[in-house]
Amino acid sequence: MTQQGNSEILKVVNLKKYFRIGKDKRGPIYVRAVDGVSFNVKYGETLGLVGESGSGKSTIAYTVVGMYRPTSGQILFKNQNIGMEAVRRPLSLKKEIQIVFQDPGSSLNPRQTIEQILRLPLKLHTNTPKKQLKEKMIELLEKVELPADYLYKSPPSIGGGEKQMVAIARALAPNPSLIVLDEPTSALDVSVQAKIINKLMDLQKELNLTYLFITHDLSLMRNVANRIAIMYLGKICEVADAATFFEKPLHPYTQMLISSVPVVTEEEERLKPKKVVSIGEIPSPVNIPPGCSFHLRCPYKMPICSEVDPEMKEVAPEHIVRCHLFGKQASG
Ligand SMILES: Nc1ncnc2c1ncn2[C@@H]1O[C@H](COP(=O)(O)OP(=O)(O)O)[C@@H](O)[C@H]1O
Numbered sequence: 091m092t093q094q095g096n097s098e099i100l101k102v103v104n105l106k107k108y109f110r111i112g113k114d115k116r117g118p119i120y121v122r123a124v125d126g127v128s129f130n131v132k133y134g135e136t137l138g139l140v141g142e143s144g145s146g147k148s149t150i151a152y153t154v155v156g157m158y159r160p161t162s163g164q165i166l167f168k169n170q171n172i173g174m175e176a177v178r179r180p181l182s183l184k185k186e187i188q189i190v191f192q193d194p195g196s197s198l199n200p201r202q203t204i205e206q207i208l209r210l211p212l213k214l215h216t217n218t219p220k221k222q223l224k225e226k227m228i229e230l231l232e233k234v235e236l237p238a239d240y241l242y243k244s245p246p247s248i249g250g251g252e253k254q255m256v257a258i259a260r261a262l263a264p265n266p267s268l269i270v271l272d273e274p275t276s277a278l279d280v281s282v283q284a285k286i287i288n289k290l291m292d293l294q295k296e297l298n299l300t301y302l303f304i305t306h307d308l309s310l311m312r313n314v315a316n317r318i319a320i321m322y323l324g325k326i327c328e329v330a331d332a333a334t335f336f337e338k339p340l341h342p343y344t345q346m347l348i349s350s351v352p353v354v355t356e357e358e359e360r361l362k363p364k365k366v367v368s369i370g371e372i373p374s375p376v377n378i379p380p381g382c383s384f385h386l387r388c389p390y391k392m393p394i395c396s397e398v399d400p401e402m403k404e405v406a407p408e409h410i411v412r413c414h415l416f417g418k419q420a421s422g
């Protein structure tokens with residue numbers, strides 16, 4: 091594993107991505123899909139980025155891989171700011187950061203054979219001699235436990251889990267160091283989800299990969315993520331290592347999420363926070379309320395919460411919380 095200077099492969103600093111969706115008398119109307127997000131991903135780890143639908147997870151994924159240009163903020167990959175290079179990213183950089191999308195049904199071209207799907211990234215990003223391309227494609231299929239004759243099939247003729255394995259093989263083809271997994275199992279049948287997760291975990295070890303693993307399913311992260319970041323309405327509420335996260339969640343929103351995760355053992359039941367019941371609906375990202383964006387739903391709301399947006403505070407080493415309840419304990 092190459093560690094360049096520090097232990098972070100990816101550092102996202104105050105990232106904003108707004109989409110203009112129209113205008114009214116007061117001017118343009120924006121969806122604040124990602125609204126000042128900072129986090130880092132360390133070499134070789136899995137950072138779980140968890141949030142409900144619409145919280146801005148895919149927008150972060152697409153911005154990190156260069157499909158979107160940030161509205162503002164920085165994306166540092168191996169200490170180099172790559173945010174504004176979106177769209178015109180050099181190939182040498184594109185090859186390093188790959189993505190697996192949520193729905194392999196739409197991310198794989200149904201009119202191509204799997205051979206064509208795998209050939210493109212190999213030709214674009216590696217200098218595999220022409221004669222060895224087929225061998226290399228078979229190797230990629232072996233990595234995801236698909237037989238060599240799958241090269242001649244096309245996506246509509248194989249199962250959903252197999253399609254996602256092909257998408258994973260395609261992401262592996264350029265020999266990347268970071269893979270963004272955008273809800274890689276949520277469009278799949280429950281029966282194949284565990285198989286995909288186990289394969290991803292094995293590949294991570296075998297190939298020294300780093301994962302930014304995006305999901306709406308917090309319970310999935312328990313055995314998968316080293317650290318977890320929770321998103322709500324375009325912002326991060328809490329970041330901690332996975333053990334701390336499940337044992338000592340601090341932010342009212344994460345407590346609410348964890349109190350609704352099913353438990354397996356009595357020990358877990360004992361550790362689980364008391365049921366935190368939220369009130370009301372998630373506001374729209376077009377109309378984010380002032381102050382803490384969770385204040386309309388938070389059972390612990392104080393007067394300051396509807397006026398001042400809390401800052402990220404490190405309340406213990408590597409445990410970061412954005413909530414006025416914890417301001418006084420902050421060390422940095
Ligand atoms: N291209 C776009 N144009 C306008 N709004 C968008 C666009 N992409 C995402 N959004 C909006 O931004 C918010 C975050 O979306 P998304 O990042 O897809 O969330 P998630 O992946 O967490 O479900 C949503 O309100 C969504 O409707």
Ligand code: SF4
Binds near residue numbers: 386392395
């Ligand atoms: S800042 Fe206030 S409203 Fe927001 S989560 Fe903390 S206590 Fe609740």
Ligand SMILES: [Mg+2]
Binds near residue numbers: 147148
């Ligand atoms: Mg999404």
